[in-house]
Amino acid sequence: MTEHYQLRCRECSRAWGNAPLASCEDCFSPLEVVYELDVVRRSFTPERIAQRPANIWRYAELLPVAPEDRSALPVGFTPLVESSRLGARLGSHSLYVKNDAVCFPTLSFKDRVVAVALAQARAFGFEVVACSSTGNLANAVAAQAVIHGLNAWIFVPADLEAAKVLGTTVYGARLVPIAGNYDHVNRLCAQIADRHRWGFVNVNLRPYYAEGSKTVGFEIAEQLGWRLPDNVVVPMAGGSLITKIHKAFAELAALGVVEPRPVKFFGAQASGCSPISTAVKQNQERIQPQKPVTIARSLAIGNPADGYYALRMIRSSGGWAEDASDPEIVAGIRTLAETEGIFTETAGGVTVATAQELFRQGRLRPDETTVLCITGNGLKTTDALAGEFAASPAIEPRLAAFEAYLGEVTVPVQGD
Amino acid sequence: MKITVRIPTAFRRFTGNADTLDCSVDTLPELLGQLEVRYPGLQPHLRDATGQVRPFLNIYVNEEDIRFLGGNNYRFHEGDEVTLVPSIAGGSPV
Structure with missing residues (x-):
């Protein structure tokens, strides 16, 4: 084996080299990629990474891909947006949005x-x-x-x-x-x-x-100046992303690239499909599957593949999980659009609405640094907003018609 | 009730390469018990030490996850097709 990474069973720890395997052939449990961190450490430094192209391959040492197999697509390295207007709305003095609504090439993480x-x-x-x-x-x-x-x-x-x-x-x-x-x-x-x-x-x-999901975590840390936030709020479907952001932070800390510190992980689900958040809130040991009924179809996984691991990790991090109703999801989409100019899909509405609730509960605190993971683009789920905005009747293309129109409408004042 | 059990490739080394099995049982615990007697090698991959279905094994009756049908309390119907699928999801006990 020449690669510095390979598959290992998450339960029995048997190593499997590199192969297309769905599960451990001994105990049929999930597999995970592990890395020889001593090999990674030689070249994985902030100085070197800063000189690399702005895409996920800048973290190549911690991705299980040989250089010759990569595509040249500039995937990832999406903006981390300092979101003071959304922060003011939710009650945070240090809020960031990781904006994968603009991930290349198909506008999602x-x-x-x-x-x-x-x-x-x-x-x-x-x-x-x-x-x-x-x-x-x-x-x-x-x-x-x-x-x-x-x-x-x-x-x-x-x-x-x-x-x-x-x-x-x-x-x-x-x-x-x-x-x-x-x-x-x-x-x-x-x-x-x-x-x-x-x-x-x-x-x-x-x-x-x-493993590709880890790049969300690498980017958050790098974009914060190689620093870990206090809290991360992550939408959960199968539960993989939240566990991989955790893994990314742990790898960076193990390599000495960031100062180790406790990060709380908060999971966000739709109330109509909330097997993981329900297990967190009811202190269950295992996930009970659900039949999804929600407008957040990108999160509509009733039997989450990584739910078990997400549940354990959220709990051990000191975080929590919440879920949002369909009207709250729509309100969350509108809140993000109105405050930060970011149009997210329903999953993003779930994240914003859940964060709002977590601030209200005091689980997220105003002075801590919190990152919301926005994972998809609103143009893909416009049907969720059908009927939200009344269509205006057309006016004649004459200045007098516009002046009359101005006299009739009340211009809404949005925001703070 | 006579039912058919579909065995995934990963489990066939324990079943003498059989890909389907015919069983005559009424409930899931009975089915698992019968499989464990016929194929002792399968036992640790079906249930954990406490007797619960392993977290990474999913069991379907026809197209439905058995947990939605009542789990251990579900009574098989004549001709039901039961599918074992390892490790597509971290499931929960039935």
Whole structure:
């Protein structure tokens, strides 16, 4: 083995080298990528990283990809926005938004995980890549498969938002709608992956794929000046992202790149699909699956693959989890747009609404530094806002008509 | 009740490569008990030390997760198809 990383079972710790594996072949538990940190340490320094291009590969030593397998796409390195106007609304003096609504190329954080997964798919010699998806992953796989010259098969719940369907098929991917929810789709994909030799990014490539999420954490730390925040608020679907941001911070601390400090992790879910936040709030040991009923379809996973680990990590960090109703999600989308000029999808509305509630409960405190992870773009879920804004009747193209119009309308004053 | 159990590739080394099994049982605990007797190697991969279904094993009846059907209390119907899927999710006890 020449790589400085390999798969290891999260439960029995057996090492498996590098291979497309869905789980430990001994005990059938999930796998995780581990790194030889002594190798990483030689070149992973803030000075060197500062000289590298502004994309996820600036953290290459902590990603399980060989240089020759990477695409040249400038994925990631999205803005960390100091959000004083949103902070004033929520009650924070030090609030940041990590804005993956503008992640390249398909406007969600899934571009990060797919960049890693498809590079490995190429390394393993797959010709077909596939995924089960609530939409954002579908878009990311479809787009990046083009760049890698791979055939993409995308399995989605049949009721997916139109923009996410279009944003998949436009790249020439094969979209297979399934008459069921995401959990049905995911189960079917596990069975297909068992029979066909395809690279399923969230089945047999999942351990690699999930590592891409760490780049959100690396970027937050670097953009804060190689410093860890006090709190992170992260939307949870399968529960992977929040655990990987934690792993990223732990790796940076282990390497001495940041000062180790306790970071509290706060998970955000939609009330209509809240298996993880419910387990946190009710102090359960295991996750009880749910049937999702929510407008936040990108978070509508009732049987979260990493829920167990997310639950444990949130608890041990001293954090908490909350969930937001559909009206609160819409209000969260509007709050972020009105205060910071960022249009996020429903998952972002969940994050903002949950953060608001956590500030109200006093679990997030005004003087601590808090980062909200905004993971997707509002243009993909415009149907969630249907009916929110009354259409104005057209006026004649004459100045007098406009003056009359001005006399009739009350200009709304938004914000603080 | 006569039911069919679909065995994933990962488990077939314990079942003599059988990919489907016919069983005559009424409930999930009975089914797991029967599988463990017939294929002792499977036992640690089905239930943990406390007798609960392992967190990383998901069990479906036809298209539905058995936890939505009542879990251990669900009574199989004639011809039900039971699918074992390891490690797609960190599940919960039934």
